[in-house]
Amino acid sequence: MHKAEPLKLGTRGSPLALVQARAAAAALVAAHGWSEDSVEIVPIKTTGDKVQDRPLAEIGGKALWTKELDRALLDGDIDFAVHSAKDMESIRPDTIALAAALPRADVRERIIGVSGLDALKPEMRVGTTSPRRAAQLLARVPGLGLVPFRGNVATRLARIDAGEADATLLASAGLARLGMHDVGTPIPVEAMLPAPGQAIIAIEARAGDDTVLAYLAAVSDADAMTALVAERAFAAALGGSCHSPVAALAERDGADFRLRAEILSTDGGERIAGETRFSEIDAAAAAESLAKTILNRASPGLRSLFVA
Numbered sequence: 093m094h095k096a097e098p099l100k101l102g103t104r105g106s107p108l109a110l111v112q113a114r115a116a117a118a119a120l121v122a123a124h125g126w127s128e129d130s131v132e133i134v135p136i137k138t139t140g141d142k143v144q145d146r147p148l149a150e151i152g153g154k155a156l157w158t159k160e161l162d163r164a165l166l167d168g169d170i171d172f173a174v175h176s177a178k179d180m181e182s183i184r185p186d187t188i189a190l191a192a193a194l195p196r197a198d199v200r201e202r203i204i205g206v207s208g209l210d211a212l213k214p215e216m217r218v219g220t221t222s223p224r225r226a227a228q229l230l231a232r233v234p235g236l237g238l239v240p241f242r243g244n245v246a247t248r249l250a251r252i253d254a255g256e257a258d259a260t261l262l263a264s265a266g267l268a269r270l271g272m273h274d275v276g277t278p279i280p281v282e283a284m285l286p287a288p289g290q291a292i293i294a295i296e297a298r299a300g301d302d303t304v305l306a307y308l309a310a311v312s313d314a315d316a317m318t319a320l321v322a323e324r325a326f327a328a329a330l331g332g333s334c335h336s337p338v339a340a341l342a343e344r345d346g347a348d349f350r351l352r353a354e355i356l357s358t359d360g361g362e363r364i365a366g367e368t369r370f371s372e373i374d375a376a377a378a379a380e381s382l383a384k385t386i387l388n389r390a391s392p393g394l395r396s397l398f399v400a
């Protein structure tokens with residue numbers, strides 16, 4: 093397959109985003125036997141990158157990571173965009189299509205600063221601005237202190253070194269992609285379920301741009317895509333916002349998939365978990381039905397964090 097023009101890959105400019113963009117470009121080049129310069133990486137600063145001093149949930153949510161990339165895509169300034177799937181809103185414009193999911197990395201969280209979740213004590217402080225991580229931690233250790241911690245991975249690690257908090261949580265996938273394989277201790281998913289889309293690099297293109305969609309389909313991993321469809325359908329069916337603590341993990345289990353998911357109250361006092369099994373073609377429907385079941389078991393207060 094030959095192309096005259098390089099394809100333009102849009103990405104955020106953070107160190108993690110650039111590593112992921114290079115991984116996506118390398119996968120494409122390898123899959124099609126293209127020359128290295130057939131994919132041009134175009135870093136684009138998003139509002140989320142510009143505003144570093146406030147929690148994401150306070151300043152407008154996950155759209156802040158995607159808005160500028162969406163614009164560039166629809167304006168034709170880029171041909172496709174590479175995202176951390178977990179940073180994408182659960183409902184996306186219908187002019188933009190999910191084109192590929194790269195093979196999933198380690199889905200676990202890592203705890204940094206202490207030896208493990210069991211080492212956390214109520215008098216300690218953990219740095220995080222993720223409502224999910226905060227609620228999951230509080231569910232385990234009521235009274236635990238939390239301090240806001242945004243910024244890229246390196247910034248957050250530097251804050252632990254500087255003693256701004258006793259511990260923090262980061263996705264194992266991001267740390268590994270940045271070469272930090274030994275930083276922190278992995279937490280089993282049974283003890284802390286990850287965010288929907290965690291450890292998946294997602295690629296989006298213009299809906300209807302069949303040439304680019306076909307190029308991208310060649311690098312998509314079927315199991316990662318099915319898991320992503322299920323986890324995102326679960327989050328979308330809940331109708332939550334970036335304030336709503338949600339965790340979901342779909343994994344292949346033999347011929348089927350297994351989806352585990354939970355919602356929590358902000359203070360971790362209420363936690364409703366559930367799971368379901370499904371076959372590849374039923375991913376979205378099964379996830380939506382699990383979301384309904386879980387919401388039905390939630391108290392009115394918890395439900396109000398979700399259904400608009």
Ligand SMILES: NCc1[nH]cc(CCC(=O)O)c1CC(=O)O
Binds near residue numbers: 177179
């Ligand atoms: N919210 C930022 C973000 N988005 C994706 C990752 C990690 C990589 C991934 O999950 O694919 C991270 C950092 C973190 O939460 O540790």
